[in-house]
Amino acid sequence: MPHTRQSLDIVTPFFNEAESAVAFAAMLADLEVEIAARFNCSVRTILVDDGSRDNGASRFAKSLTGNWEIIRLSRNFGKEVAVLAGLDRADADLVLIMDADLQHSKDVSLELIAALLAEPELDVVYAVNSREGSHSRGRLSKLFYKLINSSQRFDIPANAGDFRVMRRPVAKALTQLRDKRRFNKGLYAWAGFRDKAIPYSPAERVGGVSKWNGLNLLAFSLEAFTSFSVVPLRIVSVAGLLAAFAGAAYGLKVLIEVLFYGVAVPGYPSLAVGVMLFGGLNLAMLGLIGEYVWVTLSESKDRPVYIVRDVVESRSRDTQQ
Template sequence: MTQLISIVIPVFNEQDNIPVMIKALQRELGPLPYRYKVIFVDDGSSDGTAAVLKQQASMYEEVRFITFSRNFGHQAALKAGLDMADGDCVISMDGDMQHPPHLIPLLLSKWKEGYDVVYTVRKEDERLSYSKRQTSNLFYSLLNGLSDIDLEKGTADFRLLNRNVVNVLRNLQEYDLFFRGLVKWAGFKQLAVDYEPDERRSGESKYNFKKMMRFALQGITSFSTKPLYAATYIGFLFSLLSTLYVPYALYSRYFGEAISGWTSVIVTIAFFGGLQLMILGIIGIYLGKLFMQSKQRPVYIVKESNI
């Protein structure tokens, strides 16, 4: 029987891009010797995305959709798509046309060569602003430096997963998901493919600096306890440094030299107070993840679907 390819596409306020994406996928997948289904996951869009998906699903048999009850985030949408996909392999990609559909035949050819995971690495796009490129580089530097995984700079959520890998990811019970790290952590036979991103057809990027930093912290705390060790080491270091103040205090006490005034004391208190709050914040992030995981709430809630 002809093998089935599932395409999972999370979308959020992408009503204008959906018809363009479907046409592009039909153009690329139509000539290939595979059956395919396209699963759009509407992550609680506030525009007409849900209505467009219903319309397109009524026009094309291969189009499926899942609509969330609210916005649960990109990673939750990916999880929903993987949970519903029944293909022999699953290709995930964004719905803004920046992940080029013309790369899909290459991903499939590498899959047929025996690779379980074929992931893409974005080449640096000179069209992006300097700040955007530096933010992206900072994201991967922080992630690789403070976690136990090693992701190439530019690693994207545009990837092909074999059915055995999909089954592993579907069975994970994590609440705070970070699929770029989970795919790397899972192992199997993996291959990276470079690509140049296409221009966004319409709309605007959903990732600002704040979301990128939160995404980095999510990845770091999901795959490493290094920040906790770092906090411990910093505590030990400053405890040792503080002992250097003891000889000075004793000297001043017995030889009658006045110790510096309140300004130095206030600065010291403010510094160590900030350091303690930072360390407590690190510990709090890990405790918060445990708290949310212990609730065992679903990662997403489906409002409507044609699957």
């Protein structure tokens, strides 16, 4: 156990999680007691309301105990940005990031903190989801990480998300990364630091529904590639070269048949196939380049990553009472 009293900030983004508020607040109260007893840490909770349309913020404010604050963003900026907003407010010795739907449990949180404090050389301890998904989804996930980690000087761990605890220098380093289109998994890996993985199985949601569907995951994957990998451009470039060589080979075949064998040149069908093939490749390449250009444009505008509507603190509530 540390001899000096340390501080810990719990950063929790949420969006339309009113159904989980009471149960999450109760779990946090138990977690704070355990952290104080086991690790001699003072605890503050920083919740980030990512533009919720329900009464989640007010339900959290009524249910939370101890030292807490709720940062309400002006609209829904996305979970990745909401995590940054919480890190911007955090200034404790340790920072724990967890979700409000109770899939990140108290026991695993304590395990993460214990692992970090047990090894002074560690900077980050993160949780890795060990639950097996569907067979097709698992294969796509493996392919995604294999592609995005190719030709990189760092590896993005598979099935590792925001559920992690870090020391203050790590949290401050992450706040310096002001990407507008954020992929936190990539940013964590890019920042480096000495880390350790701990497997866990997410608990069932207490309320509400998951905000991630197939289309959202596909868009998120595309954003990850355009932010951290040149592989899609290289794949399209190789496909274009292969198509060009195939076209040249076919043209040579037709020329030889006409000159030496007197075979009539194929007409409209061959032309239509060629136009469709090369036209499709060109449009695909232009679309992919457009994605990269859009990312570049978004970053160059230099808008703020998020806008805070207001901040509700436990102290202000106590004053009002």
